[in-house]
Amino acid sequence: MEIDITKYLPVAAAILSATLGYIFGIRTKKNERLVQFTQENVKEVFSPMYHEMKRIIENPLIPKNRELMLDTFFERYLVNNTPVYKLGNLELLDTFYELSEKYRHFKLSRDEDIWKEVWWDFENNLFCKVKEGYRNSTNLLYSEFTWEQYTQTKPYWMKFYLESMKFLFETAKGLNIVSLLLVYFSGCFKIFRLGLFPSDFWLFSLLILVLSIVVTLILIPFNMQYITLTSNSKQSFFRRVVKKAAPKILTKWDNFLINKDYNDVPKMYKKRFLEDK
Template sequence: MDIDFTKYLPIAATTLSATLGYVFGIRTKKNDRLIQFTQENLKEAFSPIFHEMKEMLANSLKPKARELMLDAFFEKYSGTDTPIYKLGDLELLDTFYELNEKYEQFMLSRNEDLWKEIWWELEYILFYKVKEGYRNSTNLLYRESRWQQYVQAKPYWARFYFESMKFLFETVKGINVVTALLVYFSGCFKLLGLGLFPEDFWIFSLMILATSVAASLVLILPNIQYIALTSNSKQSFSRQVMKKLFPKILAKWDGLFIKKDYDSVPKMYEKRFFEEE
């Protein structure tokens, strides 16, 4: 089949320029605001909460010391001047306040079963979410720090080479997304009989997509150092994809294998009601 590529170039060029203009223009302002917000919530919320909880979870703590730390923790972050709202996650906030209510009930009842439930949720739900937010915020702020340190230590010609390869790699990845969308929509419109695109535009889009994917594969090799230095996750690639695309399905899958094992719960402080503080 002979395809006249020249008649499709204006459409493809307009689409690509508009998309790349968004990626490198308007999106930059949103990223700047996100960075500013992340710096604030990491400093004032995620970092202090994460380290306070980590200290509470230490096995070396005695029961009384652990309970006193829990008292101080819930009092600090449930008060009127609490910075906990800066976590910016309603689900995480709900988890904290629900756990706070349970802890208040425990302080009245001193029920050991309730203590075990509170501690399990504290360690495996609240702390897990705080730790995840702490890591994500840190990763967002410092993701490229190792890469920049690596590049800036090179001679000027090497810096130009590495930055050029990075730019091409990221640009081609953006083109992959745009052309994949063009293939999808032009193919759908063709199947539905809609004449929004030229007759064989989807074939042209498919060829461009194949070319850009091939270019991405070629650019992986000169960008190995960039990929390695900007990757901070220890999780497998498949799990990263699932977490990004289908987080709810992944959470349900993990839930099938998570059981509340109270064997590791530290001993409750056997407080006597007339004990002096």
């Protein structure tokens, strides 16, 4: 079945321009506000709270000192001018306030069962949520930080090439979403015979989707550095793919390349029960 692409181009262009206009235009101001708020909550709440909780959990403290640190923690974030609201997450705020109330009951009752519940919630509930929020906020602020550092050190012609490849890659990914939506809605309208689109418009949308996916796959090798530097993972995109597909080969490759030399490692301190004076 032949598809007359020319008669669908105006409709597709209108939908595409409206969608991309929303993505790159209207959301720009919202993103700027989001970045501003995220900078504030990382600096004033997430980072201090996360590192204080991490210190309480990981340090081998005696019970008295641990409880004193918990006292300080809750007192700091329950004062009148507390910045805890900048966490910006009602679920996380509810978790914090519920735990603070439970800790207050423990301080009054000195009940060991309540203490066990308090500590479990502190370590496995509140801390996990604060850690997740801290990582997400930090990633939002610095997701392209390494990439920008990388491009700024390159000559202008290389910088132009890298930024052009990035723009094409991101545009292709956006086009994938738009095309998928076109296929979905045109297919639904065809099934329910609503007649909003021409009868074979969904075939045209499917064709555009296939072409955009092919273009995206072609652009991946040209954007490997961008994908790697903007990834959340500690490992590169290539290493994650190889590790999943052929982990044994990756292990052999690492053993071949990495030669661990322990000659320069300082001697370990051999602690004795009775130290020599």
